[in-house]
Amino acid sequence: MTAPLSLGHRTDLMVLRLTGSEITELGPLTLVRTPDNPAYRWGNFVLVNHLSDGPVWIRAEELFRGAFPGETTVRFGLAPSPAVIVLPGHIARLQLEGDVALASGAPPSAPVPDGMSVRPLAGDDDWAAAQELQRVNNAYEDDDDVAFLTRQVAAYRAAVERGSGRWFGAFAGNALVGGLGVFSDGGPDARYQSVDTHPDWRGRGVASALLAAAGRWAFDALGAQRLVIVAERDSAAMRLYERLGFAEVDVQLRLSGPLSALHA
Incomplete structure (x- = not known):
């Protein structure tokens, strides 16, 4: 069973579609490709919707290699935002990163600076x-x-x-x-x-x-009806957004690292 997308990934996919990326849903995996911009790292990746299923990770790696031949850095988005993450040993060698998705049900209020x-x-x-x-x-x-x-x-x-x-x-x-x-x-x-x-x-x-x-x-x-923004946790940007009325909804998780690390 696939997990619901985090708000960060869900709105990322929305913007990617609007800006010309190709998004293919393949059961527990989603392939994201941006042919017009192959150097766009997080416009070319595999989103994994089921974190605990070992065979899914084998399929995810195969899908990434097939979609991006010659690429040496693997990139997986993690669809859910769980409190506890358990990854297979070889996948856990990759670097895990998480940004905070914040939202507000009303536009912020702020003046335009003088001049x-x-x-x-x-x-x-x-x-x-x-x-x-x-x-x-x-x-x-x-x-x-x-x-x-x-x-x-x-x-x-x-x-x-x-x-x-x-x-x-x-x-x-x-x-x-x-x-x-x-x-x-x-x-x-x-x-x-x-x-x-x-x-x-x-x-x-x-x-x-x-x-x-x-x-x-x-x-x-x-x-x-809602404004969404993503920021690094505890950053100056996140603190600014919170002052303007945005509140944390969930965390957008990503894994990346050398493909060679998966078979070290």
């Missing part, structure tokens, strides 16, 4: 600035990382242009100093993506203003 404006992106220059902001915040320098980011931003823009979401920017004059996206497939949940503030502008209320503006729009334009 700034918050609005949706409009046109090539805005989107180029949004990509550069993400590059700076993620310290992407090599060609592979920049190519991944270019494809990812293009996918977000295409989803926005199809009406599935919107990307908001915070501007100081003409300079983009913060940004984020919000997306929904028409269901009750809207999911934030890529909350970014330029390092020189942190601590000034930029992210709060963006979250508020995007949240209001998601409720009004997308018909959202």
Whole structure:
């Protein structure tokens, strides 16, 4: 019997579908592929819906190897969010990570900082600035990382242009100093993506203003009934979201590591 998806994975899959990923459900396994962006690590993985069944893990590894030939790093999402995790010995060699999924049933409230404006992106220059902001915040320098980011931003823009979401920017004059996206497939949940503030502008209320503006729009334009966001536990981002009224729902679990570790 498969387990219910954690809120983080469920809304991740929603955004992945909206931005062009291929998602194939195979009983206790879900294959996620993003052919247009093969370097997108968590756009190319296997989601495991039944953690305690040993044969499922054999199938999961076989599915990953077949779907991503030549890949040396295996990536498994763990669908449920159990209090106690028991993994087969060889799977337990992989690194387990968990991010917190938080939700709010109402848009947050926050003022726009003095001298700034918050609005949706409009046109090539805005989107180029949004990509550069993400590059700076993620310290992407090599060609592979920049190519991944270019494809990812293009996918977000295409989803926005199809009406599935919107990307908001915070501007100081003409300079983009913060940004984020919000997306929904028409269901009750809207999911934030890529909350970014330029390092020189942190601590000034930029992210709060963006979250508020995007949240209001998601409720009004997308018909959202709940806003979802994911953050690293005990991080500054999580503390900010909690101050704005978001509360923890569950944990989004992932396993990754060298394929060779599975047979060490």
